[in-house]
Amino acid sequence: MEVYKEVLLLCLFLFTVFLRCHSQSTDVLEAYIKTDGAWIVKLPKSQYTVKTVEDCAIECNNETSFTCRSFLYNQKDQDCVTLPANSKTDQILRRMSTALYEKKEYLLECVNGIGTDYRGTKSKTKSGKTCQRWEETFPQVPSITPKTHPKADLESNFCRNPDGDQRGPWCYTTDPGERWENCDIQDCTEECMQCSGENYRGKISTTVSGFTCQRWDSQKPHNHGYIPSALPDKYLEENYCRNPDGEPKPWCFTTSPSKRWESCNIPRCTTEPPTIVPELTCASGEGSSYRGTIAVTLSGKTCQEWASQSPHKHSKTSENYPCKGLEKNYCRNPDNERSPWCYTTDPDTRWEYCSVPSCGDQPTPEEPVITVGDECYEGDGSSYRGAMSKTVSGKKCQFWTSMEPHRHSKTPQSYPAADLRRNLCRNPDGDRAPWCYTTDPSVRWEYCNIERCDSKPSVQEPLTIPTVPVQTSAPPKTDCKVGNGASYRGPTSTTIMGVTCQAWSSMTPHQHASFTPETHPDKGLESNQCRNPDSDVNGPWCYTTDRDKKWDYCQIPDCDGLNCGQPATKPKQCFWKIAGGCISKPHSWPWQISLRTRSKIHFCGGTLIDAQWVLTAANCLERSDSPSAYKIFLGIHKERATEPSKQERDVSKIIKGPAGTDIALLKLDRPAMLNDKVSPACLPEKDYIVPSNTECFVTGWGETQGTGGEGYLKETSFPVIENKVCNRLSFLNGRVKEHEMCAGNIEGGADSCQGDSGGPLVCYSQNAFVLQGVTSWGLGCANAMKPGVYIRVSKFVSWIEQGMKEN
Structure with a gap:
């Protein structure tokens, strides 16, 4: 019994030690x-x-x-x-x-207490004098040096507090008449904001009226599109007040059902705001640093002074936006628009972008982004000139001319032949494929979501039609990958360069312990086949049998089968400029249908969501409640519908949405034949809210307003606009309801229009196009600050599923 007790105590002791060590190893990364x-x-x-x-x-x-x-x-x-x-x-x-x-x-640029642990990079004193380097002896001969205080981090000329001065960090100065002076550094505990609080990271979580803030990762009581995981650069933590969309000060959604959102009462800091390097002759990135004197818009209109409220009333004043250089009537970008702009002196034109030249080869706003049909790249992609601006994991690319969030040297000036326009995927340095810096502060760069032109899937998955995007847990049996290939269990065992893979259980020629059959028993590491045990966004890889190359990626094609939202013909994905859009590649949006009269005249669009069901707008059915009044064409590209791939169906049942909603289900008289030219879009997850600024696509045969392409299916893309912004006075003035959503370029130029009603707004997510909106209404077509309004499909998923099941 005594021996048993001793063994039990020893086991308990060892378990306690293990827990303590495990806790320490986990906490060390915090x-x-x-x-x-x-x-x-x-x-x-x-x-x-x-x-x-x-x-x-x-x-x-x-x-x-x-x-x-x-x-x-x-x-x-x-x-x-x-x-x-x-x-x-x-x-x-x-x-x-x-x-x-x-x-x-x-990395902290604030002090705790008297700042003995301050390790930031401030190098000027309170009066603006430059600090002398700590190891130098001119003009001051210091008594405190890196040698006398080796633990004080006295490097460069940064402000420090090596002697515990009660007034905080200080430095010797480069002014011969002033030996030393304290530095003006903000207290870490001080709750204040610089400028308009765009970079506020404090923990205030109540509004000016005393409402408690709703958590950013919650959709109750208020649905919204400010999703923390989709907007990592906005630091939408907990329920803290933030300013993700260019308001005059931080704000939050509230926990009161009667108050959607409100500003927070955060005082301005007394310390100097961060300095910027003013750009006087051109604009980099989105032009937030432009401080030149251009005061004319793209159409030649004179700019209204920022201090004036005539002819246009606005909130973009120097009082509300103190750091944005809102002087006189010069073009500026105070609210994170696409480029510098101004209100105009024309009463009929509220605002326009300005004719400010871009630093480098970036096109100005009136120029369309290149859409020359480069849906794939040759070789290493150095010659790629397409319009993709998303990475393999779906992150948005950072502008090549911008230094936020990542500083870099790949600028148009440094690489003039690389065509580093806007934030388009390119390969300026001879990497293995096009890439870009990302707008996610935690991910510096990634390869882009573009295939090699000679990379074609050898086997397609069988046809499946799920109603929502499904990530299957069962590994595909074909030699192609789904998504990042984490579930890939195919036979390929050579790298992209043709080198044979080392067995995962082998330690020759390369020693490794991170990925073995023992450490990852469910990742398929039984032999030497390519796998992705760490969910690398770039796909499957392996350790190699080349002694000089420890590991490399494998060339595994994507499984481009006929699943929902996965067209056999990859769409052109035309950007920026069906009014103002471009002609689609034939059958690249195979869920698009044409809703027609009995005499076969097109008047509305719709989306195939199942072999026998179409989703459209209720306003398209105002002419008659009788199913016999309508016909549906599928598998067409031309409005004349002369293609052999055309399928014609009658409507056997109409199910209109709840009262006050513009949505309807149409049942076909018989199922459509699903093939490479006719297949459904995916339905979204129930109540899913598309994050603000997500790029989505609209298609249709509607009115083009003289932009060309009449008679052919056209497409365009533009960002989702959060309902909070869309309901502003200068936009749609509170007209947008919770079951609706906005999308469009706020400067106009591209939009859905008459004849597009009922058609799809699809957004790409998890390797598929998901139907997020049904084209519903708008104030005109492609007008500035009047984006299109779409029925938010995620609010009707249960209604759709019930209607299809019961009918």
Whole structure:
């Protein structure tokens, strides 16, 4: 019995030690900020081989050769590099499968207490004097140096508090008449905002009227499109007040059903706002730094002064937007528009973009983005000139001329032959495929969602028609991948360069411990086939039998079968400019139907959502409640419907939506024949809200208003506009209901129009096009600040499913 007790106590002790160590290894990463795809080349550095990223963090914390501010970790290589540098001090480069972890304390630009632990980069005193470098002896001969205070981080000329001065960080100055002076650095606990609070990261969570804020990741009591996971650069944490959409100050949705949203009462900081480098002759990115004197719009109209409320009343004043350079009537971009703009002196034109030249080869707003049909790339994609601006994981690309959120050297000036326009996917540096920097602060760059022209799936999956996008847990048996290929279990066992894969259980020629059949028993690592055990966004990979190349990706084609929302012919995905759109590739939107009179005249659109069901707008059925009054054409590209692929069906039943809603179901007299020219779109998840600024696509044969393409199916894309913005006085003034959604370019130029009603608004998600909207109404077509309004399909999923089941 005594032996049993001793063994039990020993087991309990070991279990306690394990829990403590596990907790420490998990918590150690909380002191770091991670950025995928980032790399710093810096000496000195230390290199270690470790089993986990937590072990690498411990090496950084225990580093004695230098002050470790960050570390690099490559999970596939189990390579750990500790560094004295971070993104504030050194240039960040691109590197595949490497993550940069930076210590938060060295990124903070505020002080706790008297700031003895301040490690930011402020280098000016309260009176604006430049700090002298701590190791220099001119003009001041310092008594405190890096040698006398080795733990105080006295590097460069950054403000520090090595001697515990009660007034906070200080520095020796470069002014011979002023030996030293304190620095003006904000207190970390001070709840205040700079400018309009775009970068406010505080924790105030009540509005000016005392309402408690609704969590950003919640849709109750108010549905909204500000989804934290889709807008990582907006820092929509918890229920804290934020300013994601260019309001004069931070705000939030409230927990009161009677008050949708309200501003928060956050005082302005007393410290100087962050400085910008003014651009006087051109605009980079979205032009937020432009401070030139151009005051004329694209159509030649004179700009209204920002301080004036005539002829147009507005809130874009220097009081509301103090850091935006709203002087006189100069073109500016105070609210994150696509480029600089202004209100005009023409009473009939509220505002327009300006004719400010772009820095580099970026086109001005009136120029259409290239849509030359480059749906794939040749070779390494250096010659790709298509219009894709999304990465393989669906992230939006950062403008090449912008330095936010990622600073870089790949600019149009540095690479004039690379066609680095706007935020389009390109390959300026001879990488293996087109890529871009992302707008996600935690992911520096990714390859783009473009296929190689010679990459065609060898086998297609069988036809399935789910009503919502389904991520199957069962591995596909074909030699193609779905999504990022995490479920791929095919036979390919060579890399993209033709090198044979090393067996996952083997340690020759490459030692590894991160991915083995034992560590990942459910990932298919039994042999040497290509797999994706870490859900790498770029697809399956393997360790190689080449001693000089530890691992590489495999060339696995996508499974482009006839699942819902997956057209056999890849759409052109025309951008920016069916009024103002472009002619679609034939049958690239195979769910688009033409709703016609008995005499076969087209008058509305619709969407095939099942072999025997079409979704359309109720306003399209006002001429008659009789199913016999209508016909439906499927599988056509020309409005004349002369193609052999045409399928003609009668309507056997009409089911209109709930009272006050513009939606209807049409049952075909017999199921459509599903093929590569006729297939359904996917239905969304119930109550799903499309994130603000998501790029979506509208198709139809409607009125083109003289933009060309009459008689052919046209397409255009534009971003979703959050209902909060769409209901502003200057937009649609409260007309948009909760079961509706807005989409469009606020400057106009592209829109759905007469004849497009009832047609689809689809958004690409998880490898499929999902029907998020039914074209419903608008104030005119393609007018500025008057986006189109669509029925939000996710609000009717239960109604649709019930109607199809019972009829």
